[in-house]
Amino acid sequence: MIIMNERTLAFIKQAFKEYYFKNAEKIIAPIRIKEREFGYISFDKIMIRHLSFQNEGDLRAFFIKEIPRSIYYSCAYYYEPTLTMDKKGWNGADLIFDIDADHIPTKCKKEHDYWICKDCNLIDKGKRPDKCPKCEGMRIDKENWVCHSCLEATKDEVIKLIDFLLEDFSISRENCKIHFSGSRGYHVTVEQSDLEELDQLARNEISDYISGIGLSLESLGISKRVSYEKMHRILPLATEFGWRGRIGKFFSEMDFDNYGNNDIRDKIIFFHDKMKYKNFDNFIREIVEKLSVKIDAMVTTDIHRIFRLPNTLHGSTGMIKKSCKDLLSFNPLIDAVVLSEEPLKIFVDHSPIFTLNGNLFGPYKSEIVNLPIMTAVYLIGKGVAEVY
Amino acid sequence: MEIEFGLEDLAKYPFLKEAGDYVKELNLSVDNLCQEDYRPAVERAKQRVIEAIQKNYISSETSEPIVELLSFPLALILVRAINVEYIIHRYSLAESIRSERFLKKEKKSIISYIFKSTFNVELISLQHELFDFKINLSEYLKRATYFHQPEWKLINRIVENGFVYLKTFELVRLIREEIRRMIYERMKSASLPSMPKYLKETLDEISKVLPTIPVDKIHRVAPENFPPCIIHMLNLLKKGQNVSHYGRFLLTTYLLSIGKTVEDIIDTYPKSPDFNERMTRYQVEHIAGMRGGRRRYKVPSCRTIATHSLCFKDKNLCAKLRSPLQFSKKPSFHKKSNTNS
DSSP, X not given: OOOOOHHHHHHXXXXXXXXXXXXXXXXXXXXXXXXXXXXXXXXXXXXXXXXXXXXXXXXXXHHHHHOOSEEXXXXXXXXXTTSOGGGSOEEEXXXXXXXXGGGSOOTTHHHHOEEEETTTOXXXXXXXXXXXXXXXXXXXXXXXXXXXXXXXXXXXXHXXXXXXXXXXXXXXXXXXXXXXXXXXXXXXXXXXXXXXXXXXXXXXXXXXXXXXXTOOGGGGTOOTTSOHHHHXXXXXXXXXXXXXXXXXXXHHHOOOTTOOOOOHHHHHHHHHHHHHHHHHHHHHHHHHHHHSOOOOHHHHHOTTOEEEOTTSBOTTTSBBOEEOSXXXXXXXXXXXXXXXXXXXXXXXXXXXXXXXXXXXXXXXEEEEEEEEHHHHHHHHHHTSEEEO | OOOOOOHHHHHXXXXXXXXXXXXXXXXXXXXXXXXXXXXXXXXXXXXXXHHHHHHSOOOOOOSSHHHHHHHHHHHHHHHHHHOOHHHHHHHHHHHHHHHHHHHHTSOHHHHHHHHHHHHOOOEEEOOOSSOSEEEEHHHHHHHHTTOOSGGGSGGGSOEETTEEEEOHHHHHHHHHHHHHHHHHHHHHHOOOOOOOHHHHHHHHHHHHHXXXXXXXXXXXXXXXXXXXXXXXXXXXXXXXXOOOHHXXXXXXXXXXXXXXXXXXXXXXXXXXXXXXXXXXXXXXXXXXXXXXXXXXXXXXXXXXXXXXXXXOOOTTXXXXXXXXXXXXXXXXXXXXXXXXX
16 A cells, blocks of 8 residues: 655645635535534544534635545534534434445455555455465455446445335435445435434334344244244235335245246245245345345444535545436446546556546556546555656 | 323323323312322222332222222322332332233224323324234334334334334333333422321331342342452442443443343443433343344453453462453352451
8 A cells, every 4th residue: 555645645635626626616515504513534634523514605615725635524413513522412313324335245346356465565356365375464454446347236235225215214205315425335315304313223223124134034924833824824925015025025026946826925835845944044034135235234323423525525536425316327437537637647556457437447557657637536545556 | 183081091091191180170189188088099099009019010990980090199199208219110110011901902092192192103093904003113213122022123013104013012012111201200200298197107008018129139249259350340430430342341241140130230330421321221231132133242251351451360369260250259269258257
């Protein structure tokens, strides 16, 4: 990993400054701005928290004056956002979900993810080993990259999440804000719903519901102690709501040989009988795994967390946290790229092949290259390049 | 929706505002209630309190609704006069269980009315084979997270369009804690009237059945025999100093292992202004294996404790120990204790 030198840091700051000078009007205040806590990371790498803004104008003026490297706002609403945490006075929080490409197993990872031994600097692709094969050191860093394929897999999770929010929790589509995070995933923010008053424990339940954690076979009507005849009456159907409906639908859509009957309950009993309870239990767990959403539970249950402000630059990629009006057609590696295409000479230590704004770059290995500013900032942010 | 409650209904649910209003309109003082005519109400109040103390149960007597209704505020006065926190808790719980019993068999319209008027929760009645009501998701979650059994987990409920489906008995169980808290608060906030002689005598009779609260009965290790790491944590807490996350984990696993209850452990933590009982309870219950993955966590080994810089080893007493649990079992320890005694 390249430690950013002063020249490189000054370049990044200049690139951010130019962007914010030209695009200050694109910075939009979150709703109830006065009740939010703001925090930012400066180009001196200092985190400053407990800030508050009265209106959008003040917020935009702050960008021009400070040029933050990253800026965040609280999901929570406070009576006094500038006071210390214990004195702020919590008054509800948006319900936020974070879906990150890192949490979704995809085949492309072995093509673009690296691990680096901090002791001998050995770099290789693929899964991070427990110890370095060369020096046997245990201090091994991961360096994850993203590609269209893993970001599409992340998007599929967002689509599943929206279904849960709309169908099960009755959240209106307008109150579900979807943003590309500016780096490796998506944030889904639920605003103006009665869920905003829920505490951490209640959010834990919401998180478990969406992640498929803790589903009992009994809730599906499957029990060791009950006869098939009785079970048949209480097994899920595809027309039901919630998890029962999801499982019912899965069985109704499942094709398999040796079975001509289309009755879902018959199908479930057939499988249960064939597999016996324990294997059937595992089978249901696999189905749940498939139908659940890979959200980051830590994020959803944290009622004081701060999140990157939409339409602002991600300090480590130079892309923006971008609202996805039409999720299906949204392409983060094009739509969230905003910095200039002017060329700049940089030294790149290493990188896999990657795309940005529709162009293919890399792979690079200890070389000096002329790259557009947007790409230079992306590589510098990753810690693999510096201004030459 | 307005519902006209009969006297019998008010006797079943004496915590309702309507029941309070009814009694108020009778304009009876405590002195009046101790007159001959109302003695059955005082007797029933005494019975309520004694049943609660002895059996954690209050019988469902409704043959004379007015006696039943009047006995409730009298019982509150008696419990308030005893003024023992444990008894106030126990009584409010027993009263809430009594009301729960009636509510389980109640007409849907009355249940809906009570939920709306008393707890501001809107219920929607269902014509469904298995479920009787649906309740708003957020109202459900605010209450259901107090329960540990898997069936209360949101994922094991039917959730549709922002509503959770419930059977009557489940719905009533969900609200019981609020009824308890309501009765508890009422006793705590009420000022005690001057007690007529008859009521004082009744109080004396109740005092005879008051239990001696069991202290440390099941705890196999007395606090003075705790290992040094645990004593250190307890001292820090006593002084109001911060104990690290891992320190709290160590303390909780240790106390659970020697037979302390979740309640005992919550009481161990000081009630600082930012103390969150609900969160502490959640964490303690999680460690006790009552939540989440249902795994009961073991006391960390001495080596792990040392890794977290929480070992305050006593060279003699801790020598060669692998777990803090071995501390009080160690022969040298007993030798020392014996010599001291």
